Amino acid sequence: MMSxxxxxxxxxxxxxxxxxxxxxxxxxxxxxxxxxVLIDRSIADPDATxxxxxxxxxxxxxxxxxxxxxxRAVLMMQSSGVGNCINQLSxxxxxxxxxLTIVSMRGEFGEGNPWQFAMxxxxxxxxxxxxxxxxxxxxxxxxxxxxxAALTMAFRAERAVAVLLSQRLLGAKAF
Amino acid sequence: MxxxxxxxxxxxxxxxxxxxxxxxxxxxxxxxxxLAGPAKDxxxxxxxxxxxxxxxxxxxGAVPMAxxxxxxxxxxxxxxxxxxxxxxxxxxxxxxxGALKPANLAVVCVxxxxxxxxxxxxxxxAMGVNLARIAEGSxxxxxxxxxxxxxxxxxxAVLRQTNGPAFVLLRVDATPPPKYARNxxxxxxxTAFRKSLLGTR
Numbered sequence: 001m002m003s004x005x006x007x008x009x010x011x012x013x014x015x016x017x018x019x020x021x022x023x024x025x026x027x028x029x030x031x032x033x034x035x036x037v038l039i040d041r042s043i044a045d046p047d048a049t050x051x052x053x054x055x056x057x058x059x060x061x062x063x064x065x066x067x068x069x070x071x072r073a074v075l076m077m078q079s080s081g082v083g084n085c086i087n088q089l090s091x092x093x094x095x096x097x098x099x100l101t102i103v104s105m106r107g108e109f110g111e112g113n114p115w116q117f118a119m120x121x122x123x124x125x126x127x128x129x130x131x132x133x134x135x136x137x138x139x140x141x142x143x144x145x146x147x148x149a150a151l152t153m154a155f156r157a158e159r160a161v162a163v164l165l166s167q168r169l170l171g172a173k174a175f
Numbered sequence: 176m177x178x179x180x181x182x183x184x185x186x187x188x189x190x191x192x193x194x195x196x197x198x199x200x201x202x203x204x205x206x207x208x209x210l211a212g213p214a215k216d217x218x219x220x221x222x223x224x225x226x227x228x229x230x231x232x233x234x235x236g237a238v239p240m241a242x243x244x245x246x247x248x249x250x251x252x253x254x255x256x257x258x259x260x261x262x263x264x265x266x267x268x269x270x271x272x273g274a275l276k277p278a279n280l281a282v283v284c285v286x287x288x289x290x291x292x293x294x295x296x297x298x299x300x301a302m303g304v305n306l307a308r309i310a311e312g313s314x315x316x317x318x319x320x321x322x323x324x325x326x327x328x329x330x331x332a333v334l335r336q337t338n339g340p341a342f343v344l345l346r347v348d349a350t351p352p353p354k355y356a357r358n359x360x361x362x363x364x365x366t367a368f369r370k371s372l373l374g375t376r
Contacts, residue, residue, distance in 0.1 A: 026246055049246050052274060054267030061236040061268075065207065065243025068228060068365060069251075070373045073243060091233040091240070095361030 011140040012037035015102075015147055019074060022151045024100070025049060026066050026073035028059035034104025034170045035076040056081030060088035064097045072155060075101040079120045079164075082127060089130040092160050099132065099160035100150060110172030123164065132160040138168045186322045190285055190347040195220055196327045197283065197345060198254070202226060203335060204281075205244060205372065209237035209257030211292040213285050215352035217256050223358055225371020231359050235264030238282060242272055245280040248372070252279050254334065259286040259300045266309060272340045273314025281334040281341040282310070287349060295349070310342035318342045 016038050019027075027042035028051040029035060042050035053059050059075035066073040077085075082103060092099045106113070107120015124134050133153065137146040143165075150161045194216045198204070201221045207228050208217040214229040221227045230237050241255035262269075262284050272280060288301035300306060307320040316339025319330045330343045358364055366376050 026243065049275075051242075051246070051271065054270050057235065058239040058242075058265070058268050058271055061233070061239025062243035062246070064236075065240035065245075066247045067243075068207075068240070068368055068372070069205075069244045069247025070369070070375075071243075071247035088233050088236050088239075091230075091236050091361065094232070095365050097365065 010037065011143045013041065015143055016041040018144060018147050018151075020045070020048065022072070022155065024072045024074050026051060026062065026071055027076060028053055028062050028073060029076040030056055030078070030081055032076070032078045032104055033173070034078060034165060035102070038076055038102070056084040057088045059101075060085050060092060060099070063099055064091050064095065067097050072098075073100075075099075076104075077101065078104050079106045079123045080116065082123045082162075083119050086126055086130055089127075089132060089160070093131040096158060097160070098154045098158040100154040100163075101132070101161075102163045102165065104165050104170055105167055106173075109167040111167060112172060123162075127162050130160075132162050134162045134164050136164045136166060138166045140169065143169070187346045187348040188322065188324065189350045190216060190287070190345075191350060191353055193321075193324070193327065193345060193347060194256075194285065196324070197321070197331050197334070197343065198256075199331050204252050204254035205248065206254045206256060207237050207241040207244060209255070209261035210234055211258060211260070212287070212352040213256045213258050213261075214357055215355045216285065218357040219353040219355040223364070223367075225367050228364050228368050229357055230261075231357070231361070234261055237261055238265045238268040238272075241280060241282070242268060242275070242277065245277040246275075249277070249279055252281070252335065253277075254281050254283065256283045256285065259284055259288060259298050259306060260290050260292075262306055263299055263304075269310050269313040269315070269342075273310075276314065276316070276339050278338050278340075281337065281343070283334070283343045283345055285345050285347055287347045289349060291349070291351065305344075307342060307344035310344075315340045315342045318344070320344045320346070322346045
């Protein structure tokens with residue numbers, strides 16, 4: 001990955017630019033270390049709207065409302081926030097809304113905080129139960145391909161899709 | 176703005192007349208309604224015209240959806256009409272709206288202080304919680320606590336003219352919403368709404 005000025009680009013920056021190139025303009029998020037670059041980029045971007053949430057569940061309705069109004073949104077959250085969204089995903093499934101979330105995973109590869117495993121290990125089964133397909137990215141070279149697949153599924157096929165950024169990719173938090 | 180002497184148990188309006196009077200010409204707005212009573216109030220008022228999306232579940236989702244719509248359509252006036260129960264479940268979004276301050280979003284809370292859909296249990300607002308003050312403290316640009324008919328015209332103007340998020344707490348009695356057989360299919364409402372607004376499905 002190269003930036004426009006020829007330097008090596010972080011995969012997080014490339015991911016942000018890929019989302020913007022796909023006309024995603026609304027970036028809803030709960031503060032999270034794994035999404036720090038995406039959040040900071042969305043705040044600094046005059047052509048995007050960065051939406052700080054009090055709880056991840058707000059992001060589901062915001063994304064659906066954006067679609068009603070002809071805009072594209074992404075919900076950026078940590079795996080623990082997935083549990084907060086579950087009933088709100090009724091709106092997405094029953095209403096057949098496009099939905100894209102990017103989840104920074106905890107409670108899996110190399111996790112040192114035992115509190116994180118319960119929800120982290122429940123991310124795929126709960127999202128799957130609510131009709132959200134999960135696509136994993138484990139390595140920086142995967143991110144662009146996985147994101148392109150997710151963008152196509154969410155905004156062309158109008159499906160609900162989660163990109164799961166694994167701790168193998170993000171690095172497990174040190175305790 | 177908010178009369179400190181007002182409390183639950185004081186005068187309350189009849190929703191069947193107060194809501195049409197408050198909203199006036201509904202075509203001034205794109206409307207998202209919360210589930211249960213307000214979905215009937217709004218469905219009966221607009222006959223589910225293309226400016227209307229009615230919730231029937233996903234409790235707590237109406238205010239966030241209205242916010243997403245307001246961000247996507249900054250040149251349109253967005254109105255969220257929802258009940259006290261639904262808003263109590265999405266109070267955090269009042270803070271999010273207060274933080275973002277969208278100029279084009281108004282929220283009406285139809286507060287009957289009851290969970291009428293589930294057997295008329297008292298809601299928190301029957302126990303003293305004042306949702307207009309929570310909206311005010313969250314940073315809404317204008318808030319009104321409406322208990323009398325003579326306050327409706329001012330509140331109606333606030334919904335239309337506030338340059339910033341507006342909030343109207345409409346205190347209503349236990350009169351049920353109008354009988355109305357609403358569409359329960361969210362995907363159909365979504366498609367009709369987008370066709371009307373965007374000319375696309």
